[in-house]
Amino acid sequence: MEDSKLIRDAKLCTRWALGLTFILIILFPSIMFITGYTYSLTFFKGWTLLAVVWLIVAGLYTTIRPLVEYYLERKTDV
Structure with a gap:
């Protein structure tokens, strides 16, 4: 690159x-x-759930994407 x-x-x-x-x-x-x-308990739970989902998706993305790129790069080298 x-x-x-x-x-x-x-x-x-x-x-x-x-x-x-x-x-x-x-x-x-x-x-x-x-x-x-005024923050309600429902709003707080929703905001917390959004943050946790965001972290999980970001973690999976940053873990899986390099593996996919490596696989595709190895596939084109052959």
């Missing part, structure tokens, strides 16, 4: 990571705090 493509992809990933961090950790809770929203 070319260095310029890696640099471009790294910048894209950094922008996405910073953007999602800002939205999910700063913006969304700030809006709810400013409006005086």
